[in-house]
Amino acid sequence: xxxxxxxxxxxxxxxxxxxxxxxxALAELGEAPRVVWxxxxxxxxxxxGAAMARCRAVVAAGGDGTVAQVINELRPGTPLAVxxxxxxxLFAAAFGFADDAAxxxxALAxxxxxxxxxxxxxxxxxxxxxxxxxxxGFDAEVxxxxxxxxxxxxxxxxxxxISYVAPLAASLVTYRHPPVRVVAGEIAVGGAYCVVANAPLxxxxxxxxxxxxxxxxxxxxxxxxxxxxxxxxxxxxxxxxGRHVVRRDVRTGRATRLxxxxxxxxxxxxxxxxxxxxxVEIEVVPAALTVVATSAGTR
Numbered sequence: 001x002x003x004x005x006x007x008x009x010x011x012x013x014x015x016x017x018x019x020x021x022x023x024x025a026l027a028e029l030g031e032a033p034r035v036v037w038x039x040x041x042x043x044x045x046x047x048x049g050a051a052m053a054r055c056r057a058v059v060a061a062g063g064d065g066t067v068a069q070v071i072n073e074l075r076p077g078t079p080l081a082v083x084x085x086x087x088x089x090l091f092a093a094a095f096g097f098a099d100d101a102a103x104x105x106x107a108l109a110x111x112x113x114x115x116x117x118x119x120x121x122x123x124x125x126x127x128x129x130x131x132x133x134x135x136x137g138f139d140a141e142v143x144x145x146x147x148x149x150x151x152x153x154x155x156x157x158x159x160x161x162i163s164y165v166a167p168l169a170a171s172l173v174t175y176r177h178p179p180v181r182v183v184a185g186e187i188a189v190g191g192a193y194c195v196v197a198n199a200p201l202x203x204x205x206x207x208x209x210x211x212x213x214x215x216x217x218x219x220x221x222x223x224x225x226x227x228x229x230x231x232x233x234x235x236x237x238x239x240x241x242g243r244h245v246v247r248r249d250v251r252t253g254r255a256t257r258l259x260x261x262x263x264x265x266x267x268x269x270x271x272x273x274x275x276x277x278x279x280v281e282i283e284v285v286p287a288a289l290t291v292v293a294t295s296a297g298t299r
Contacts (some may be wrong), residue, residue: 059104076290103294121280142168180193184221196222198220210245217286235250238250
C-alpha cells in the first residue's frame with residue numbers, strides 16, 4: 001500500500017484532479033494507493049503501527065507545509081515521496097520531485113531510497129523536526145501573521161502568493177527587529193535575523209544558504225547583524241544577487257547543535273510554520289528521513 005497524504009487547500013491549482021491522476025498512475029503500475037485528505041485521519045493512520053506495517057511509502061501531495069506535517073508524523077524508516085502542489089515547493093525542488101504523476105509513480109515502483117538529515121528544534125514547550133530551515137526574526141513574524149489569518153476563518157484558507165502581501169506589509173510597519181543571540185559551540189554572534197538551514201533554497205528559490213546540504217550531518221547558520229528597514233532591503237537585494245555571504249555584516253557557520261536567545265522574545269518559524277518564540281534549541285538528526293530516490297534527485 002502507498003498512502004497519499006493530500007492537501008486540498010495548498011497552492012492555486014485543482015489538487016483533487018492532480019491527485020486522482022497520481023492514483024491512476026500508481027494503479028497502472030500495480031500499486032495500491034490510499035488517498036487521505038483529512039489531516040486528522042492522516043495523523044491517525046501514520047501513527048497506526050498495523051496500518052504502517054502494510055505501507056511501502058507515503059506521498060505528501062501538497063506544499064512545503066504539508067511535507068513538514070507529514071515528516072513530523074511519519075514513523076522513522078518509512079520512505080517519503082513528494083508530489084508538489086503548493087506555492088514554493090522548496091522540498092520538491094531541493095530533492096528532485098517534479099510535478100509529474102507518471103514519473104513519481106515509476107520512482108515509487110522502483111523502490112530506491114536515500115537518507116537525509118533533519119533538524120530538530122525545541123521552543124515554547126514544543127519540539128519540531130524540519131527538513132529545510134528554521135529562522136528567527138522578520139520573516140518568522142510574517143509567517144506568524146499569515147498562519148493567524150489562515151486559521152481565522154470557518155475553514156482553513158487556501159494560501160497563494162498574494163496571501164503574503166498583507167502580513168508582509170503589517171510586519172514592515174510594526175516589527176521592531178529585536179536582536180537575537182546565536183551560540184554554536186564556542187562561537188556567539190548577535191544580529192537582527194538568523195537562519196539555520198538544512199537545504200540551500202529559500203522562498204522564491206533564493207539560494208539563502210548555498211553551502212547547505214541535507215546529507216552532511218550538520219546545519220548551516222547565517223546571522224544578519226544590522227536591524228532596520230534599510231538593512232533589510234540591502235540584505236534582500238544581496239540575497240537576490242547571491243552576494244550576501246561575502247558581506248562583512250553577515251556571519252555564517254556550520255554546527256551540529258546551536259541555540260538562539262533574545263532579551264525580547266523573537267518569533268521563530270520552521271519550514272514555513274510558526275514554532276513560537278525564542279529561546280530555541282536546535283540540533284541536527286543525521287539520516288533521520290528516508291526519501292524515495294528520483295532520477296532528478298540523484299544526479
